Amino acid sequence: MNDTTPRLDSKLLQVKNLNVTFVSAGVAVQAVSQLSFELDAGETLGIVGESGSGKTAAMMSLVKLLPMPPARIEADEVRFEGADLLRLSQQELRRIRGRRIGIVFQEPMTALNPYLTVGYQLTEGIIAHTRCKRTEARARAVEMLEQVGVSEPIRRMSSYPHELSGGMRQRVMIAMALLLNPSLLIADEPTTALDVTVEAQILDLIMKLRDRLGMAVIWITHNLGVVAETCTRTAVMYAGKIVEVAPTAALFESPRHPYTEALIGALPAFHPRKEPLRGLNGAPPDLSCLPSGCPFEPRCSYAMPDCRRTSPELKEIAAGRCSACLRVQRGEW
Amino acid sequence: MAGFFVRRLMEFIPVVFLVITLTFFLVRLAPGGPFSGEKFVSEEALRQIEAQYNLDAPLFVQYWDYLTDVLRGDLGPSLKRPNRSVTEWIKLKFPVSLELGLYGLFVALFIGLPAGVLAARYQNTWIDRVTMSGATAGICIPNFVLGPLLVLVFAIWLGWLPVALWEKPVDKILPSLTLGVVYAAYIARLSRTAMIEVLSQDFIRTARAKGLSEFQVVFRHALPGALQPVVAFLGPAAAGLLTGSFVVENIFRVPGLGTEFIKAALNRDYTMIMGTVLVFAVLILFFNLLVDLIHAWIDPRLRHD
Numbered sequence: 001m002n003d004t005t006p007r008l009d010s011k012l013l014q015v016k017n018l019n020v021t022f023v024s025a026g027v028a029v030q031a032v033s034q035l036s037f038e039l040d041a042g043e044t045l046g047i048v049g050e051s052g053s054g055k056t057a058a059m060m061s062l063v064k065l066l067p068m069p070p071a072r073i074e075a076d077e078v079r080f081e082g083a084d085l086l087r088l089s090q091q092e093l094r095r096i097r098g099r100r101i102g103i104v105f106q107e108p109m110t111a112l113n114p115y116l117t118v119g120y121q122l123t124e125g126i127i128a129h130t131r132c133k134r135t136e137a138r139a140r141a142v143e144m145l146e147q148v149g150v151s152e153p154i155r156r157m158s159s160y161p162h163e164l165s166g167g168m169r170q171r172v173m174i175a176m177a178l179l180l181n182p183s184l185l186i187a188d189e190p191t192t193a194l195d196v197t198v199e200a201q202i203l204d205l206i207m208k209l210r211d212r213l214g215m216a217v218i219w220i221t222h223n224l225g226v227v228a229e230t231c232t233r234t235a236v237m238y239a240g241k242i243v244e245v246a247p248t249a250a251l252f253e254s255p256r257h258p259y260t261e262a263l264i265g266a267l268p269a270f271h272p273r274k275e276p277l278r279g280l281n282g283a284p285p286d287l288s289c290l291p292s293g294c295p296f297e298p299r300c301s302y303a304m305p306d307c308r309r310t311s312p313e314l315k316e317i318a319a320g321r322c323s324a325c326l327r328v329q330r331g332e333w
Numbered sequence: 334m335a336g337f338f339v340r341r342l343m344e345f346i347p348v349v350f351l352v353i354t355l356t357f358f359l360v361r362l363a364p365g366g367p368f369s370g371e372k373f374v375s376e377e378a379l380r381q382i383e384a385q386y387n388l389d390a391p392l393f394v395q396y397w398d399y400l401t402d403v404l405r406g407d408l409g410p411s412l413k414r415p416n417r418s419v420t421e422w423i424k425l426k427f428p429v430s431l432e433l434g435l436y437g438l439f440v441a442l443f444i445g446l447p448a449g450v451l452a453a454r455y456q457n458t459w460i461d462r463v464t465m466s467g468a469t470a471g472i473c474i475p476n477f478v479l480g481p482l483l484v485l486v487f488a489i490w491l492g493w494l495p496v497a498l499w500e501k502p503v504d505k506i507l508p509s510l511t512l513g514v515v516y517a518a519y520i521a522r523l524s525r526t527a528m529i530e531v532l533s534q535d536f537i538r539t540a541r542a543k544g545l546s547e548f549q550v551v552f553r554h555a556l557p558g559a560l561q562p563v564v565a566f567l568g569p570a571a572a573g574l575l576t577g578s579f580v581v582e583n584i585f586r587v588p589g590l591g592t593e594f595i596k597a598a599l600n601r602d603y604t605m606i607m608g609t610v611l612v613f614a615v616l617i618l619f620f621n622l623l624v625d626l627i628h629a630w631i632d633p634r635l636r637h638d
Binding site: 063065067090094095096097098099102103105107110111112113114115116117124125128129160162173176177 | 533534535536538539540541542543544545546547549553554557558631632633634
């Protein structure tokens with residue numbers, strides 16, 4: 001039941017020109033526009049950006065987990081293990097959700113069903129995908145709980161989510177996402193709702209499981225610190241677009257987009273010196289009426305007249321590095 | 334669990350006591366008495382009848398006597414139809430109302446709930462609009478219009494069902510529908526709203542992310558949450574349904590308790606009024622208890638004991 005699909009190239013996931021639009025009351029909000037990226041098997045890609053930059057909408061749209069309507073998802077291609085996800089039937093897509101692509105959500109408090117036991121919520125996925133017996137599914141669920149560090153897993157199987165702590169619930173979420181050995185895990189800010197000590201444990205756990213199970217991870221976060229620790233490559237999103245992609249170390253060392261630079265500059269330095277925090281001036285643009293030029297232009301300290309006229313596309317500027325800045329592309333920065 | 338049950342049953346006592354007291358004095362506050370409508374009764378005879386039923390005693394003495402009788406399980410004789418005691422009348426009429434009420438409850442649940450779930454799942458489509466228009470109509474049309482309308486169509490024009498009988502199973506279709514439709518309409522609206530709310534929750538997205546079928550998502554993950562307001566509504570509604578509807582029982586000549594209650598009130602049949610109110614009160618209390626139990630059964634977060 002593991003990966004039986006023949007893989008012709010090494011790319012696990014290829015997304016070409018993904019657009020997500022939310023239409024309600026006649027107003028169209030372009031949450032994600034012209035998004036393209038690739039992911040190798042076993043790779044960890046970080047997606048960073050502020051709230052509303054479209055990171056969650058983009059990743060959820062890959063497996064159509066957005067309410068439609070109001071969401072409208074279009075793409076030239078979302079190729080995953082040889083299948084174009086957006087052109088699959090509902091039933092074919094269901095065979096991929098949970099089995100080949102696992103998802104860990106942000107809020108462990110609300111992402112688990114309060115009416116059902118942990119055991120039920122773990123086993124139902126196994127049973128739906130593999131048609132195995134309940135006892136077999138239970139044994140597998142218990143084993144998985146053990147792997148994610150839940151103590152007394154057999155007793156926990158009959159607990160309800162409200163009887164567990166936040167960190168414990170997130171461990172259950174992770175177990176749930178990894179039960180069927182997916183080749184891709186989408187982690188949507190899995191540690192945002194947890195306190196820092198638990199956050200470190202959960203980060204550690206996901207990375208260990210990634211190495212053990214050999215899956216690829218897309219890590220959605222607004223926390224650059226998390227990205228630096230976990231991701232081999234990082235994509236920075238702004239106003240529904242990827243503005244820069246680079247290997248994580250290179251991105252932090254020499255950002256090639258003014259927005260990335262500003263984000264890194266806004267990280268509070270761990271110094272005893274009392275330096276004022278450097279934030280970003282202004283607010284992200286209104287996604288229902290984007291400017292014709294570069295969306296970051298109004299807040300950019302390097303802006304030039306041309307930036308207001310043309311919206312730069314994401315282009316390769318060096319091996320493995322892409323940027324959507326006009327200045328960078330012209331070699332002026 | 335047993336402790337919880339006993340504690341809740343103990344709470345019945347003060348409530349029932351209060352209901353008896355209020356009803357006892359309120360019905361006597363109303364002008365006229367059980368025998369004031371009788372024709373050609375001499376003062377002498379009237380006083381004799383009143384003395385026979387203890388109605389000439391001071392009010393508080395009557396009240397005390399009634400209370401002690403109730404404690405002994407005696408609800409007294411019917412003042413207007415003395416051939417049977419109130420207990421006997423209730424034993425005779427209540428099962429009929431209970432049966433009709435149960436059918437009405439089935440109609441309410443088995444039409445209302447699927448309609449609401451369907452409308453919520455296909456929100457803002459024609460399915461939603463058709464079911465919700467139906468529900469609105471169901472709430473707007475009073476049962477004294479719906480009943481005769483159903484009789485006209487199914488009994489008189491089509492001739493499929495009897496006009497007004499209460500013997501064979503087919504006789505019971507029209508009264509049950511007439512009784513249950515309003516409740517079905519309420520349940521449809523309630524469950525639709527609740528279902529839409531639940532379907533927008535995060536844990537529904539989690540269920541979909543697991544690759545579950547839409548059936549599993551709707552019925553296993555969403556329905557329990559959507560049932561809560563329906564259960565809350567059904568408690569008092571069920572008590573009302575089971576004690577009989579005056580209107581429906583009258584349209585279809587159903588020999589139930591609802592009719593008796595209204596007749597007793599109009600005739601100032603004090604003991605009959607007291608008896609039926611008592612049944613009604615106990616039933617409401619019982620269903621409120623049942624509702625709490627069902628709530629806790631559905632939602633594990635409510636299980637304290």
